Amino acid sequence: MMEQLLTDSLNTAPITGMVILSLIVVMINALKKEPLATEYWVSLVGIVINIGLAVWVFPERGTAFSGSVMTGGYASVTAIIFLTAAALTIMLARVYIDKIGANFGEFFHLILFVTTGMMSFAAGLDLLVTFVGLELMSIPLYVLAGITRRNLKATEAALKYFLLGAFSTGFFVYGIGLIYGMTGTTKILDIAQNINAYSSEPLFMVGAGLMLVGFAFKVGAVPFHMWVPDVYEGSPTMVSAFMSTGVKAAAFSALLLVFTATFDFMHSSINTVVAVLSVASMVIGNIVALSQKNFKRMLAYSSIAHAGYMLIGITAGGGVSIAGVLFYLVAYMLTNLGAFGIASFIENSDQTGTDIDDFRGLYQRHPALAVILGVFMFSLIGLPPFAGFFGKYYIFVAAIENGYTWLTIVGVITSMISVYYYLRVVVVMFFQPEGEQVQTARFGREGAFALAVAAAGVLLIGVFPSVVLDWVSALF
Amino acid sequence: MDFTDILISLIKIVVMFGVVLLTVAELVYTERRISAFIQNRLGPNRVGWKGLLQPYADVLKLLLKEDIVPTAANRFIHTLAPVISIAVAFSTLAVVPIAGETIRLFGREVQMVIADVNIGVLYILALTSMGVYGLTLSGWSSNNKYSLLGGLRSSAQMISYELAMGLSVIGVIMVTGSLRLTDVVAHQSGWMWNMILQPVGFVTFVVAAFAETNRAPFDLPEAEPELVGGYHTEYSSFKFALFFLAEYANMITASAVIVTLYLGGWQVPYLELLNLPVGVTIALQILAFMLKVAFMLFVFQWVRWSVPRFRYDQLMNLGWKVMLPIALANVIVTGIVMLLL
Amino acid sequence: MSSELIVFLILAAVGVLSGILMITRPNPVNSALFLILNFMALAGLYITLHAQFVAIIQILVYAGAIMVLVLFVIMLLNLEDEEPLREQMSKRHYGSLLVALLALVLIVQVIGWNSGGTLETMREQSPHALRIGTVEHIGSVLFTEHVYPFELTSILLLAAIVGAIVMAKKRFP
Numbered sequence: 003m004m005e006q007l008l009t010d011s012l013n014t015a016p017i018t019g020m021v022i023l024s025l026i027v028v029m030i031n032a033l034k035k036e037p038l039a040t041e042y043w044v045s046l047v048g049i050v051i052n053i054g055l056a057v058w059v060f061p062e063r064g065t066a067f068s069g070s071v072m073t074g075g076y077a078s079v080t081a082i083i084f085l086t087a088a089a090l091t092i093m094l095a096r097v098y099i100d101k102i103g104a105n106f107g108e109f110f111h112l113i114l115f116v117t118t119g120m121m122s123f124a125a126g127l128d129l130l131v132t133f134v135g136l137e138l139m140s141i142p143l144y145v146l147a148g149i150t151r152r153n154l155k156a157t158e159a160a161l162k163y164f165l166l167g168a169f170s171t172g173f174f175v176y177g178i179g180l181i182y183g184m185t186g187t188t189k190i191l192d193i194a195q196n197i198n199a200y201s202s203e204p205l206f207m208v209g210a211g212l213m214l215v216g217f218a219f220k221v222g223a224v225p226f227h228m229w230v231p232d233v234y235e236g237s238p239t240m241v242s243a244f245m246s247t248g249v250k251a252a253a254f255s256a257l258l259l260v261f262t263a264t265f266d267f268m269h270s271s272i273n274t275v276v277a278v279l280s281v282a283s284m285v286i287g288n289i290v291a292l293s294q295k296n297f298k299r300m301l302a303y304s305s306i307a308h309a310g311y312m313l314i315g316i317t318a319g320g321g322v323s324i325a326g327v328l329f330y331l332v333a334y335m336l337t338n339l340g341a342f343g344i345a346s347f348i349e350n351s352d353q354t355g356t357d358i359d360d361f362r363g364l365y366q367r368h369p370a371l372a373v374i375l376g377v378f379m380f381s382l383i384g385l386p387p388f389a390g391f392f393g394k395y396y397i398f399v400a401a402i403e404n405g406y407t408w409l410t411i412v413g414v415i416t417s418m419i420s421v422y423y424y425l426r427v428v429v430v431m432f433f434q435p436e437g438e439q440v441q442t443a444r445f446g447r448e449g450a451f452a453l454a455v456a457a458a459g460v461l462l463i464g465v466f467p468s469v470v471l472d473w474v475s476a477l478f
Numbered sequence: 479m480d481f482t483d484i485l486i487s488l489i490k491i492v493v494m495f496g497v498v499l500l501t502v503a504e505l506v507y508t509e510r511r512i513s514a515f516i517q518n519r520l521g522p523n524r525v526g527w528k529g530l531l532q533p534y535a536d537v538l539k540l541l542l543k544e545d546i547v548p549t550a551a552n553r554f555i556h557t558l559a560p561v562i563s564i565a566v567a568f569s570t571l572a573v574v575p576i577a578g579e580t581i582r583l584f585g586r587e588v589q590m591v592i593a594d595v596n597i598g599v600l601y602i603l604a605l606t607s608m609g610v611y612g613l614t615l616s617g618w619s620s621n622n623k624y625s626l627l628g629g630l631r632s633s634a635q636m637i638s639y640e641l642a643m644g645l646s647v648i649g650v651i652m653v654t655g656s657l658r659l660t661d662v663v664a665h666q667s668g669w670m671w672n673m674i675l676q677p678v679g680f681v682t683f684v685v686a687a688f689a690e691t692n693r694a695p696f697d698l699p700e701a702e703p704e705l706v707g708g709y710h711t712e713y714s715s716f717k718f719a720l721f722f723l724a725e726y727a728n729m730i731t732a733s734a735v736i737v738t739l740y741l742g743g744w745q746v747p748y749l750e751l752l753n754l755p756v757g758v759t760i761a762l763q764i765l766a767f768m769l770k771v772a773f774m775l776f777v778f779q780w781v782r783w784s785v786p787r788f789r790y791d792q793l794m795n796l797g798w799k800v801m802l803p804i805a806l807a808n809v810i811v812t813g814i815v816m817l818l819l
Numbered sequence: 820m821s822s823e824l825i826v827f828l829i830l831a832a833v834g835v836l837s838g839i840l841m842i843t844r845p846n847p848v849n850s851a852l853f854l855i856l857n858f859m860a861l862a863g864l865y866i867t868l869h870a871q872f873v874a875i876i877q878i879l880v881y882a883g884a885i886m887v888l889v890l891f892v893i894m895l896l897n898l899e900d901e902e903p904l905r906e907q908m909s910k911r912h913y914g915s916l917l918v919a920l921l922a923l924v925l926i927v928q929v930i931g932w933n934s935g936g937t938l939e940t941m942r943e944q945s946p947h948a949l950r951i952g953t954v955e956h957i958g959s960v961l962f963t964e965h966v967y968p969f970e971l972t973s974i975l976l977l978a979a980i981v982g983a984i985v986m987a988k989k990r991f992p
Contacts, residue, residue, distance in 0.1 A: 067967035145982035607883025
């Protein structure tokens with residue numbers, strides 16, 4: 003019994019490690035007075051160690067804790083994605099949280115808790131773990147969104163996110179309840195064994211549909227996207243960055259694991275619903291993004307659109323799609339973190355100054371930042387040789403292979419539309435003169451390093467896509 | 479469940495009710511005599527022999543007074559609040575066993591407990607948590623700021639100390655391995671009372687019980703110097719009498735629970751060696767139980783007249799920063815010791 | 820009519836009635852009290868299902884702790900009676916009504932589909948259904964089969980505590 007528990011804890015080392023790390027950082031913060039430095043370094047080193055642990059347990063494919071949670075393989079890969087996102091977020095936010103007056107240890111605790119939740123959410127093979135992971139991911143984020151309590155927009159964002167998030171979690175739990183009522187178990191693998199019998203049961207399908215609502219809310223797919231623009235715009239920029247990359251990645255990883263890899267809803271009505279969500283997200287996200295004046299709001303609509311592209315992969319199903327979506331998640335994570343990071347650098351201390359017009363003349367002031375932001379914008383459009391191109395490419399290939407050519411056509415057309423608003427940022431940065439109020443970017447060495455890592459990642463993945471693709475392929 | 483069962487239960491309930499009511503009456507008397515003794519006074523000694531009938535005179539006086547409900551009060555809740563208090567105080571006693579043997583009544587073996595439920599400990603905790611409503615609602619419905627403050631204080635206080643109380647009980651449950659109160663008592667045969675096995679838990683539980691019954695030094699909800707009368711400022715006549723009754727009934731309940739959980743309940747050490755007839759055994763067990771309860775009641779009164787009242791922030795600090803960690807540590811230590819033994 | 824059914828009907832009636840009264844009372848304190856009554860009725864229903872532990876926890880946690888806090892807040896805010904809102908039926912309202920009716924039809928359909936004895940087969944499939952709500956069963960399952968989500972929940976609570984402190988404490992700007 004005890005040995006079993008010990009082996010299981012070791013096999014789930016990244017999650018166990020994150021739990022221990024969060025507790026350590028909470029204790030450090032409780033025991034000492036002066037803020038920041040220690041928590042920052044301990045969190046960062048801890049996350050890096052956990053990435054090492056995730057690589058170390060990669061070969062241990064299987065399940066742990068009587069089939070509650072997945073180990074190795076897929077769990078490791080997703081854990082590495084979330085941990086990288088967390089590490090980059092912490093580094094990029096080092097100076098930023100000082101600027102906006104949120105430099106207390108709790109920022110790091112909450113980020114670590116969110117990361118723990120993401121890993122459990124994405125690796126959960128028990129619907130209970132999936133649900134608790136989802137909550138562990140969401141609740142600290144509600145707080146993070148409103149961590150600057152004096153800021154009205156941030157408070158509004160936090161409240162909106164909390165109310166709608168709690169509502170969507172309600173759908174999710176209701177779905178789990180119906181599925182449990184139908185099958186008598188919460189273990190996903192046990193359910194998957196009889197999935198064909200259950201697929202004809204309306205109660206089960208209603209349950210799965212309600213779970214899909216919860217997932218769609220977390221990934222920000224139309225028509226469950228209403229919170230995305232306000233929350234991304236109002237929250238502190240680095241929190242939005244973490245939300246748009248980490249949370250989206252976690253929700254997609256869990257969706258892949260539950261709906262694509264185990265339940266395999268390839269030919270059921272669920273798939274049609276996902277396809278509709280995908281088309282709606284791509285169209286509405288991209289078209290509404292055209293008229294946005296605020297950079298963060300524009301990225302919010304762009305993230306809705308990207309959720310649409312990734313949902314193509316979910317619709318297509320199969321191993322190629324899983325690899326494609328994971329690849330897309332890695333590319334999107336690096337790109338979006340970087341883009342939000344640059345916005346956080348030039349932001350004012352009262353969390354204003356993220357309008358697209360505020361990027362005017364950025365090239366004159368900070369040429370390096372402007373070039374890197376340009377790279378990120380091209381990657382978001384999906385131009386070669388940047389990472390975003392291969393993300394879209396693999397997903398479209400998988401879709402065509404599985405007979406979803408029409409989805410691919412919608413995807414390509416909407417990508418064309420997106421060129422306009424991404425390029426507008428580039429035009430504003432490079433070719434428009436500086437405005438009257440010039441904002442100097444503030445970022446420490448950590449921020450510069452993290453930004454360099456993100457940009458290098460986007461370029462390297464774009465040039466050598468097979469490195470990541472090999473790594474995310476054949477996980478099941 | 480047929481008619482005889484219901485009849486037996488009814489008899490048990492009526493007997494329990496009568497005994498508690500009588501005890502409450504005399505408890506008021508002892509309270510006044512003990513306080514007088516501690517303060518070097520005489521106390522009531524005129525009505526009846528040595529003043530023993532004083533409480534009955536008091537009750538009569540209370541009942542003859544006018545029942546006033548403030549104009550702006552919420553009449554329904556104002557009436558409901560004392561009823562909740564008294565109902566909770568009495569129904570907790572339903573799961574407390576007062577003797578171990580069974581007696582034959584109407585051709586059935588009858589246990590000396592009204593309801594022997596398998597989650598007795600949790601039942602007690604649940605009812606305790608309901609008790610707070612009587613005080614809170616009375617404070618709110620009176621529409622008086624002193625009452626409201628008293629009601630708010632009581633709810634904050636009871637929620638804070640419920641945690642310590644529940645965690646202390648976990649130690650007992652771990653030692654016993656059952657939530658059934660008859661099992662808890664049966665486990666404490668001989669001198670292996672839980673007070674000896676769980677000394678820390680015993681102390682925290684007793685302190686929490688003091689707080690839960692709103693007795694001094696934790697009687698902030700009715701602190702006279704600050705809040706006039708606290709939650710029952712606007713109560714008079716029979717409703718006031720109900721609150722009064724509930725306070726003392728709560729004391730009896732708390733004492734009975736402490737005795738059951740920690741002081742061996744009806745256990746008389748080594749009584750079974752004497753091979754006495756069943757009737758005598760039961761009588762001795764009930765007597766032992768009542769003596770233990772009487773002792774705890776005396777402790778309650780002794781503390782009330784010896785220890786000054788806490789300040790509100792001290793109360794909260796004690797509850798959250800001292801009692802809770804101690805009770806938690808007790809659970810952990812108990813677990814480790816049980817694992818090693 | 821068995822005694823179990825009578826108890827169920829009484830409790831169900833109390834539960835539904837208190838639920839309706841809870842959402843229709845203008846006074847928030849009265850609403851809260853009816854919600855407590857509703858919890859009590861639910862706890863009674865759990866007991867008829869032999870789930871004593873769940874029933875007691877329902878009273879201990881929901882009726883005993885959470886609702887006290889709710890009352891606490893209502894009293895501190897000293898909320899007045901709600902102003903009754905009067906609205907005209909607009910086109911939008913007819914639209915929502917239509918959607919609600921559709922949802923109702925859907926629910927009825929789904930339940931109707933399953934009246935072919937799914938519950939019966941479920942009861943046959945799980946002979947341990949009777950002891951599923953006992954303390955012993957819940958305890959052993961929590962610490963063996965579901966130990967992982969159980970432990971994860973404790974982390975979740977810690978995270979929620981940290982979050983609540985960040986939201987509430989004066990030290991933070």
